[in-house]
Amino acid sequence: MDSSERVQAAARFLLQSPPGEINDVLNDVRNIISDDDSLQEGVLPALQEYNLAQFIIADVPGSEHQSIISEAAKIEGQEGGEDRFLDPRSKISFRFDHLSLEASDAQPVEPDSEAEPFRAALESSTLSYLNSHFNEGVASVFATPGSSSKFTIQIVANKYNPTNFWSGRWRSEYVVDLAQKVISGRILVNVHYYEQGNVQLETKQNLTIPLPPAITPSNPSTSASKLLALIEEEEGKYQTHLSDSYQEMSDKTFKSLRRALPLTRQKIEWDRVLGYKLGAELSGSKGVFAES
Amino acid sequence: MTDLVDSMLDLMRRLPPTRVEENVSALVNICPDYADDLLGSVDQPLKLKTDRATGREYLACDYNRDGESYRSPWSNEYDPPLDDGTVPTPKLRQLEIKANEAFDTYREMYFEGGVSSVFLWDLDDGGFAGVVLFKKSLNPSTASEPSGSWDSIHVFEAAERGRQAHYKLTSTIMLELGIKSSGDISLSGSMTRQTEQDCPVQNQESHITNMGRMIEEMEIKMRNLLQEVYFGKTRDVVYDLRSIESLERQRRQRELQKELVGFMKR
Numbered sequence: 001m002d003s004s005e006r007v008q009a010a011a012r013f014l015l016q017s018p019p020g021e022i023n024d025v026l027n028d029v030r031n032i033i034s035d036d037d038s039l040q041e042g043v044l045p046a047l048q049e050y051n052l053a054q055f056i057i058a059d060v061p062g063s064e065h066q067s068i069i070s071e072a073a074k075i076e077g078q079e080g081g082e083d084r085f086l087d088p089r090s091k092i093s094f095r096f097d098h099l100s101l102e103a104s105d106a107q108p109v110e111p112d113s114e115a116e117p118f119r120a121a122l123e124s125s126t127l128s129y130l131n132s133h134f135n136e137g138v139a140s141v142f143a144t145p146g147s148s149s150k151f152t153i154q155i156v157a158n159k160y161n162p163t164n165f166w167s168g169r170w171r172s173e174y175v176v177d178l179a180q181k182v183i184s185g186r187i188l189v190n191v192h193y194y195e196q197g198n199v200q201l202e203t204k205q206n207l208t209i210p211l212p213p214a215i216t217p218s219n220p221s222t223s224a225s226k227l228l229a230l231i232e233e234e235e236g237k238y239q240t241h242l243s244d245s246y247q248e249m250s251d252k253t254f255k256s257l258r259r260a261l262p263l264t265r266q267k268i269e270w271d272r273v274l275g276y277k278l279g280a281e282l283s284g285s286k287g288v289f290a291e292s
Numbered sequence: 293m294t295d296l297v298d299s300m301l302d303l304m305r306r307l308p309p310t311r312v313e314e315n316v317s318a319l320v321n322i323c324p325d326y327a328d329d330l331l332g333s334v335d336q337p338l339k340l341k342t343d344r345a346t347g348r349e350y351l352a353c354d355y356n357r358d359g360e361s362y363r364s365p366w367s368n369e370y371d372p373p374l375d376d377g378t379v380p381t382p383k384l385r386q387l388e389i390k391a392n393e394a395f396d397t398y399r400e401m402y403f404e405g406g407v408s409s410v411f412l413w414d415l416d417d418g419g420f421a422g423v424v425l426f427k428k429s430l431n432p433s434t435a436s437e438p439s440g441s442w443d444s445i446h447v448f449e450a451a452e453r454g455r456q457a458h459y460k461l462t463s464t465i466m467l468e469l470g471i472k473s474s475g476d477i478s479l480s481g482s483m484t485r486q487t488e489q490d491c492p493v494q495n496q497e498s499h500i501t502n503m504g505r506m507i508e509e510m511e512i513k514m515r516n517l518l519q520e521v522y523f524g525k526t527r528d529v530v531y532d533l534r535s536i537e538s539l540e541r542q543r544r545q546r547e548l549q550k551e552l553v554g555f556m557k558r
Contacts, residue, residue: 001321009318016307016315025306031299032322132540135532157533168529187475189533191526198305199481201526206475238475239536243527245438245477249469250523253440257428257467258515262401268508270501273394 006033007042014046015053018192018200019169020160022050047098048083055156055171057138061106063090068140070173072152088142089123115143119151121220122176125228126153133232134170135159149178149217153231165195174207174231178217183209183230187238203242207234297329304334309481310468312336335464335482338427338443340407343367351409353445355423365392365409380412384420387496388412394500395424398508403428403442419451424507436473442466446507450499457493459502462486463510467518479522485514 001009010029017025026043033039050056052074057066067073067087075084075093084093085103091111094103111119123141130137137157144150153174160167174185184207191201209230215223262268300319307315316334320327331354339352345367352362358377361370368385370377380388391410399408406428414420429441443466451458468480487510491502535542 006322009322012318013303013307013315016311018306018308021306025303028299028303028306031296032303032319034296128540132538133534133536135535135539137534159529159532166525166529168533170530170533189530191529192306193481193521193525193529194305196485197481197483197521198307198309199479199483199521199526200308200310201530202308202310202476202478204476235534236536239530239534241474242477242530245471246479246523246527249438249440249471249479250519253430253438253469254467254519254522256430257403257440257442258511259402259404260512260515264401267512268398268401268504270394270504273397273504274390274497274500 003035003038004042006035007038010039011043011046014043015050017050018194019054019158019167019190020162021167021192022047044098051096051098051101054169055138055154055173056101057156057158058085058087058094058096058101058103060087060090060092061094061103062092063087065089066138068138068154068156069096070140070154072142072154073140086142088119088140112143112145112148114148115151118148118178118217118220118224119143121224122151122153122227124221125224126155129228129232130155133235137170151176151178166191166193168192172231172235174209176211176227178211178215181211181213181215183207183211183227185209185231185234187235189242205238207238209234296323297326297333300326300330301333309466310478335443335445335466335484337441337466337468338425338445340427341371343369344371345369349407351407351425351427353423353425355413355447356409356411363411365411378413380420381414383496384412384414387499388422390497391422391424391500391503394504395426395507398504399426402511406442415449417451419449421447421449422503423447424503436471438469438471440467440469444511446510448503448506450503452493453490455492455494456490457499457502458488458490459506460486460488461503461506461510463507463514465511465514465518467522469522479526481522483514483517483521485510485517 010033013029014025030036030039051069052071056069058069060067069085073085075086077083085096086093086109091109092106093109095105096103119141126139126141130139134157137155139155142152155172157170168191171188174183176183187205189203193199215226313336316336319330340349341352341362342349343364343366348366350364350366356363358370358374361372361374361377363370368379388410395408395410399406403426406426409425410422412420412422424446426444430439432439445464446461448459448461464482464484466482470478489506
């Protein structure tokens with residue numbers, strides 16, 4: 001494997017990192033590749049891809065809240081310049097270091113005046129929804145450049161507990177299209193448990209929620225709270241479905257893979273297992289070790 | 293610098309269990325010199341093979357591999373055939389045949405299906421080692437039904453000391469569960485545990501009854517553990533991330549309770 005293939009392999013490992021373990025994976029990869037120079041340059045695009053896909057959170061410079069790093073938050077760098085990220089809530093953009101996860105160089109951003117009232121209303125409803133269902137959640141609500149009827153709601157909740165060898169991440173994203181009267185969404189859940197083992201839950205669910213006629217851009221605050229009520233209902237349904245699936249996998253699949261005890265409800269009598277076999281062989285005329 | 297193999301093992305403990313084969317092969321390509329260390333320490337899903345001589349299915353893993361060929365426990369033959377493939381000494385092969393029969397009975401009683409295989413090999417110090425394998429897969433008849441597979445890999449070493457034998461057992465169980473209907477749910481991984489024990493030995497067959505009991509104990513323990521981790525721990529983390537009930541309502545209730553307690557104290 002040449003150097004560039006090794007870096008590509010390293011990038012694929014990084015993209016598979018469980019929640020909150022990208023640094024551990026990076027340390028392992030550095031040790032395995034042992035070529036920091038080509039690695040440093042080569043894995044940066046992978047780190048960026050990972051951060052955007054995983055809704056990594058940034059401490060917004062100059063404010064108390066956090067915002068989501070994602071494709072929707074990205075402001076393309078002009079003329080080869082580096083990408084910046086938008087926090088619509090504080091209306092600033094910032095530089096983001098994809099390795100250290102630090103935000104810097106805050107600059108004010110003028111929001112689209114047509115889209116802003118509805119976006120702000122969605123944001124406020126999203127934050128109160130976040131507060132009522134997520135323990136440590138972060139949400140960002142983005143307007144779509146050049147449109148005043150399309151918005152993206154993103155939610156992420158992380159729990160990292162390396163001391164007890166587990167971590168988890170809930171991501172959801174909803175593209176609200178007021179013109180098409182539909183919300184297209186997806187929910188992604190990842191859990192990693194790794195005490196003397198490696199067990200992972202990975203779920204993906206796409207959702208389509210039709211919008212009732214009462215939801216219009218002209219009455220932002222009522223529409224926004226109705227929209228979030230719909231999302232709340234769908235996420236609740238999904239979580240219940242997940243719970244039912246757990247039940248089914250535990251009660252049916254797990255049990256039919258392996259019984260807790262044999263049908264006799266007793267552990268095996270090993271002397272008899274051997275005895276039976278030997279007895280059967282001896283009663284036959286074939287040699288002791290003949291294939292039964 | 294930390295040991296390279298440690299880094300590889302740590303990495304494999306973190307990356308998705310559903311992609312273990314792809315990731316192990318990538319690591320082997322990156323560090324070919326460490327291929328044996330890696331293949332010997334990372335458990336991969338067992339492969340099903342069919343014995344050409346008997347038509348019977350057996351399990352293939354790193355322990356019955358010689359080059360590109362795998363040895364069948366039923367016919368003792370390698371597939372593709374090898375002229376000089378490693379086989380156990382005749383005495384150990386006799387024990388291997390009996391062990392395969394005994395653990396096949398065990399498999400039927402606990403798994404009610406699936407495939408088992410036992411492989412033994414001689415150790416340089418006079419003792420012997422072996423691996424006991426079980427695999428069972430469930431393929432759903434409808435899309436909404438979950439699929440599942442269970443792979444057990446029990447690696448042991450036996451050292452005779454007079455009328456006693458000392459056994460070391462390392463057991464890994466890989467369990468994969470999944471539903472693909474309206475959305476994907478995949479719950480998969482592996483857990484590993486070790487144990488050691490001294491047991492009396494009267495004859496060669498004592499090794500089978502001793503190992504049988506140890507493996508049975510271990511699987512019972514690990515099945516409980518898997519149940520707890522798969523359906524308890526990972527589910528709890530999901531509920532830690534998001535609550536179905538409104539947390540706002542819970543907070544208000546707590547406030548109200550506090551007020552009531554304060555009121556009653558007055």
